Amino acid sequence: MPEQKMLTKRIGDINPLSIKDALEKGTYKQLEKALKMNRIDLIDEVEKANLRGRGGAGFPMHIKMMSTAKQESTPKYVVCNADEGEPGNFKDRYLMENDPHIILEGILIAAYATGASKGYFYIRGEYNQAISIMKWAIEEAKENGLLGTGIQGSDFDFDIEIRTGAGSYVVGEEFAMIESIEGKSGRTRVKPPFPTDEGVFGKPTLLNNVETYCNLPFIVDMGGENYSKIGTKTSTGTKLISLSGNVTNPGVYEVPFGTTVREVIEDLGGGVPNEHKIKMVQLGGACGPIIPEFMLDLQIDFERFEEFESKTGAGAIIVMDERQDLFEVLMRIVKFFQHESCGRCTPCREGHVHLEKLVHSFFKGDGNPNELYSLESLARVMHHSSLCGLGQSSPISIISSLSYFRDAFHDRMAFGGGEK
Amino acid sequence: MQLKEVLDKYPQSEDYLIEILMDYQKHKMHHDLTEEELKTIAKHLDIKESRVSSVVTFYSLFSLEPKGRHVIQVCHDVPCHVNNQTAVLNTLKTMLNIDVGQTTDDEMFTLEYTSCLGACDKAPVMRIGEKTFMNLTSNKVKAIIAEYRGRKHA
Numbered sequence: 025m026p027e028q029k030m031l032t033k034r035i036g037d038i039n040p041l042s043i044k045d046a047l048e049k050g051t052y053k054q055l056e057k058a059l060k061m062n063r064i065d066l067i068d069e070v071e072k073a074n075l076r077g078r079g080g081a082g083f084p085m086h087i088k089m090m091s092t093a094k095q096e097s098t099p100k101y102v103v104c105n106a107d108e109g110e111p112g113n114f115k116d117r118y119l120m121e122n123d124p125h126i127i128l129e130g131i132l133i134a135a136y137a138t139g140a141s142k143g144y145f146y147i148r149g150e151y152n153q154a155i156s157i158m159k160w161a162i163e164e165a166k167e168n169g170l171l172g173t174g175i176q177g178s179d180f181d182f183d184i185e186i187r188t189g190a191g192s193y194v195v196g197e198e199f200a201m202i203e204s205i206e207g208k209s210g211r212t213r214v215k216p217p218f219p220t221d222e223g224v225f226g227k228p229t230l231l232n233n234v235e236t237y238c239n240l241p242f243i244v245d246m247g248g249e250n251y252s253k254i255g256t257k258t259s260t261g262t263k264l265i266s267l268s269g270n271v272t273n274p275g276v277y278e279v280p281f282g283t284t285v286r287e288v289i290e291d292l293g294g295g296v297p298n299e300h301k302i303k304m305v306q307l308g309g310a311c312g313p314i315i316p317e318f319m320l321d322l323q324i325d326f327e328r329f330e331e332f333e334s335k336t337g338a339g340a341i342i343v344m345d346e347r348q349d350l351f352e353v354l355m356r357i358v359k360f361f362q363h364e365s366c367g368r369c370t371p372c373r374e375g376h377v378h379l380e381k382l383v384h385s386f387f388k389g390d391g392n393p394n395e396l397y398s399l400e401s402l403a404r405v406m407h408h409s410s411l412c413g414l415g416q417s418s419p420i421s422i423i424s425s426l427s428y429f430r431d432a433f434h435d436r437m438a439f440g441g442g443e444k
Numbered sequence: 445m446q447l448k449e450v451l452d453k454y455p456q457s458e459d460y461l462i463e464i465l466m467d468y469q470k471h472k473m474h475h476d477l478t479e480e481e482l483k484t485i486a487k488h489l490d491i492k493e494s495r496v497s498s499v500v501t502f503y504s505l506f507s508l509e510p511k512g513r514h515v516i517q518v519c520h521d522v523p524c525h526v527n528n529q530t531a532v533l534n535t536l537k538t539m540l541n542i543d544v545g546q547t548t549d550d551e552m553f554t555l556e557y558t559s560c561l562g563a564c565d566k567a568p569v570m571r572i573g574e575k576t577f578m579n580l581t582s583n584k585v586k587a588i589i590a591e592y593r594g595r596k597h598a
Contacts, residue, residue, distance in 0.1 A: 109562075111523065111564070112560070112564050113562065113564075114565060116562075148562075149505050150559075150561055151562065152574045152576075188466055189462075190506060191503050191504035191505030192502065192503050206458075206459050207458045207459040207461035208499065209498050209499055210503075268523040268565050269523050269527070270526055274566075276565070306522065310560075342526075342564075343526075344522075345526075353522055353525070353526075356520065356521060360559065
């Protein structure tokens with residue numbers, strides 16, 4: 025199955041630093057159309073489209089939009105989550121650096137539909153180039169009457185400002201991000217209330233990923249029903265995939281949902297170079313499952329991924345060939361999450377310390393059956409009892425490895441002969 | 445840039461704390477924030493020093509310790525790892541004669557790990573200051589470091 029370029033179709037044809045280019049290619053035309061629509065009808069179209077969040081959790085967009093729209097408290101906020109820090113993901117950076125105005129158009133449509141008057145565009149501090157480009161795009165949009173008061177001659181007022189991160193992965197979690205926007209440490213809050221009820225400064229807040237917003241202009245353009253015909257019955261639209269690792273042509277690819285992981289790796293990515301063989305693939309990013317080669321015909325789809333007790337993730341595919349050691353990979357993942365845990369809840373804060381010790385035992389070839397048992401039960405406890413998505417998803421790589429590469433753990437037991 | 449100049453650029457509101465800290469630290473030769481500066485910022489925003497301190501110690505891009513003039517951050521997440529990031533790191537360690545977390549004696553370079561820089565399709569990658577270097581090999585790293593060293597004498 026080839027690429028199906030929708031969100032990315034103009035990339036390469038436009039200069040990201042020129043709003044003139046963007047306008048000539050039709051950007052902000054769908055905003056104009058949306059501004060003439062009734063707000064609730066607009067959200068109905070999003071419901072018909074069945075748009076789900078592209079940042080990892082896959083939450084239905086229309087529910088968040090309707091929930092924000094119904095709130096009476098003002099001002100309301102729209103937050104764009106561009107804190108793309110999940111190892112293996114780079115599609116939001118690709119969108120920001122190549123077509124910033126498509127993102128702004130999507131945010132404006134969402135703001136109009138929900139009655140929000142102010143937006144925050146939260147970009148991680150490491151993304152210097154994306155920050156400069158987005159700042160420039162916002163300035164140009166202001167000069168062209170697309171931000172500010174009376175947008176496109178309507179009575180809709182909206183302004184947006186950039187907030188930059190300062191090196192924290194957990195800030196990608198919605199409440200941690202809200203705390204960070206308020207100038208605080210990025211520690212999550214207990215839910216409910218949800219951000220749509222009490223978000224930034226205690227006000228109703230619609231918070232979504234960059235790619236999710238980018239879909240809105242296309243839903244306005246083709247109508248929710250037509251949009252829903254793209255992809256599969258339950259997962260509609262396209263997904264941007266960040267393909268990396270041991271693959272001939274790494275990069276960002278836009279495919280309809282339902283495309284298989286193998287099609288992305290082999291047809292689009294050109295397979296593994298130098299006649300090496302695929303040993304394992306991590307899906308979604310560091311928080312996703314690690315699967316063996318024989319499972320690559322898996323479709324990219326929200327429902328299929330839930331079978332792994334995992335979310336679709338933000339769409340990363342990390343290919344690893346037979347030269348790679350599973351335990352070295354797991355060590356890197358566990359260390360990453362240990363460093364990034366905010367420390368608020370016990371399962372995540374303490375769990376990662378012990379997870380690292382246990383994985384390290386197997387890494388050294390010193391594992392034993394008790395440690396295997398502890399590793400499995402600790403991973404499950406963290407998965408089920410952590411407060412936010414970080415601690416809930418970080419053990420997925422271990423849980424999936426225990427399912428699909430169990431022999432590798434036995435091989436790394438002290439009495440087991442061992443690879444090392 | 446003086447701290448006052450940075451403070452004047454932003455609204456006097458506590459939600460700008462992270463923006464102010466990032467902006468100011470960027471302009472400092474050794475990329476660190478001092479206790480005095482944190483006090484001044486707290487006073488300016490009318491918040492407690494402990495609040496500023498908690499933010500500075502939470503986010504990994506802030507530092508209370510002075511660093512080298514050029515901070516080299518090497519990504520060590522999985523996509524870089526499987527693309528031979530270890531060779532790149534070893535070249536850096538040998539060339540600079542320091543370990544990760546250390547600063548060279550001439551205070552030119554600090555070597556650190558960074559979380560994923562979002563350039564996994566061009567792995568392995570590293571960042572020096574605000575510039576990202578991609579598709580690295582040992583030879584490329586040698587040339588980059590030589591170029592930075594050359595600048596010192598220029």
